[in-house]
Amino acid sequence: MKALHFGAGNIGRGFIGKLLVDAGIQLTFADVNQTVLDALNDRHSYQVRVVGEQQQIDTVANVNAVNSSSEAAEDLIAQVSLITTAVGPVVLKLIAPTLAKGLAKRRAAGNEQPLNIIACENMVRGTSQLKDHLFEVLAPEERDWVEAHVGFVDSAVDRIVPPSESADSDPLAVTVETFSEWIVDKTQFKGALPAIPGMEPTDNLMAFVERKLFTLNTGHAITAWLGQQAGHKTIRDAILDQNVRAVVQGAMEESGAVLIKRYGFDPEKHAAYIHKILGRFENPYLKDDVERVGRQPLRKLSAGDRLIKPLLGTLEYGLPHTNLVQGIAAGLHYHSPEDPQAQELAQLLAEKGPAATLVQISGLDAASEVVAEVVQAWQAQA
Numbered sequence: 001m002k003a004l005h006f007g008a009g010n011i012g013r014g015f016i017g018k019l020l021v022d023a024g025i026q027l028t029f030a031d032v033n034q035t036v037l038d039a040l041n042d043r044h045s046y047q048v049r050v051v052g053e054q055q056q057i058d059t060v061a062n063v064n065a066v067n068s069s070s071e072a073a074e075d076l077i078a079q080v081s082l083i084t085t086a087v088g089p090v091v092l093k094l095i096a097p098t099l100a101k102g103l104a105k106r107r108a109a110g111n112e113q114p115l116n117i118i119a120c121e122n123m124v125r126g127t128s129q130l131k132d133h134l135f136e137v138l139a140p141e142e143r144d145w146v147e148a149h150v151g152f153v154d155s156a157v158d159r160i161v162p163p164s165e166s167a168d169s170d171p172l173a174v175t176v177e178t179f180s181e182w183i184v185d186k187t188q189f190k191g192a193l194p195a196i197p198g199m200e201p202t203d204n205l206m207a208f209v210e211r212k213l214f215t216l217n218t219g220h221a222i223t224a225w226l227g228q229q230a231g232h233k234t235i236r237d238a239i240l241d242q243n244v245r246a247v248v249q250g251a252m253e254e255s256g257a258v259l260i261k262r263y264g265f266d267p268e269k270h271a272a273y274i275h276k277i278l279g280r281f282e283n284p285y286l287k288d289d290v291e292r293v294g295r296q297p298l299r300k301l302s303a304g305d306r307l308i309k310p311l312l313g314t315l316e317y318g319l320p321h322t323n324l325v326q327g328i329a330a331g332l333h334y335h336s337p338e339d340p341q342a343q344e345l346a347q348l349l350a351e352k353g354p355a356a357t358l359v360q361i362s363g364l365d366a367a368s369e370v371v372a373e374v375v376q377a378w379q380a381q382a
């Protein structure tokens, strides 16, 4: 079996690429970073440091790489039976034209074998969003064929992979935590489910996507944003700060109450899930900067993402949301000279003030009580 994976970054190399190669799949990465492409094509292998109480170094071998918008990438799309991505939500739109050209070549070549595409991004139903981008650029005469032959499989992906501390000396170095979880929607595959140990099929994906995004990523973002305010550089230092931890845990519990009500999760098991996540944030073997985890605040504060969607759930069910409000206020305070979204946020705040900025980013109702609550928390944090 052959696969093409878009995005040879931290999750691409450290999680999805490794699982595919471990399953005996012949893997090619597609990326735009020439240094990474050259290193992959030079060495055809790289090492993954798995860190925890026990540490191990695994070698991922026999891999190749192509430029993401090249004809070589299109030709592979025409041949492979699996395409995965870990490029970041904003890049999905950028890879759609290459996908469209590759799928047109596949059809022209008469390749009727099923192809499955799985986006492994931190977003709800990312593959479905990639499909929307693809259909915007796909020629109308290709659409029925693509619907019939290509499975667009949504997934939830969980493994903390910060940039490696050795990245300066080795562009392929990658350090990952021991924990990993990749859950895919088995109802969306075309043809037989590929046998990939570590890929878990479910017919209840939304529950798992929301459980992950609205627990781990909710708590992670708040740890980063409040951590930055308190002067911490890393997620570990931030979560060991009892003031930060209390809000993070409180927000995960508030979001958890929504998830329990919506999906019927067992409350005790959900409490254990939160407890385990707090331990993962504390991992002494990983150096994860608050800037990585707090990045792109406009995306993280948007309507369907990790703060606002759980907040809306608490409003829907009449549940407490004090800590989520603190987290959202902290997101509005997030600053980073390197991050264009943080720059845009600062400009919005300067021009419009906190209430109008929040309403614009999150889609919350300007007249709602909760907007006033966030503004009050924002002022208190200043």
Ligand SMILES: NC(=O)c1ccc[n+]([C@@H]2O[C@H](COP(=O)([O-])OP(=O)(O)OC[C@H]3O[C@@H](n4cnc5c(N)ncnc54)[C@H](O)[C@@H]3O)[C@@H](O)[C@H]2O)c1
Binding pocket: 006, 007, 008, 009, 010, 011, 012, 030, 031, 032, 033, 036, 068, 086, 087, 088, 089, 091, 094, 095, 120, 121, 122, 157, 158, 159, 160, 161, 162
């Ligand atoms: N790192 C984590 O802990 C983690 C965990 C779960 C999910 N995720 C999600 O995985 C995705 C990737 O995150 P990451 O941490 O690996 O980021 P990353 O920046 O390390 O990797 C992204 C890769 O995509 C490449 N890229 C950019 N534009 C491209 C294009 N047009 N075509 C092909 N490749 C392109 C970049 O060069 C880079 O190698 C994000 O959606 C993230 O939310 C990350």
Ligand SMILES: O=P(O)(O)OC[C@@H](O)[C@@H](O)[C@H](O)[C@H](O)CO
Binding pocket: 122, 157, 158, 159, 160, 161, 216, 217, 220, 221, 292, 293, 294, 295, 296
């Ligand atoms: O990748 P983002 O920017 O959506 O979120 C930052 C982190 O919370 C995220 O990458 C986590 O490390 C990951 O989701 C763990 O599975």
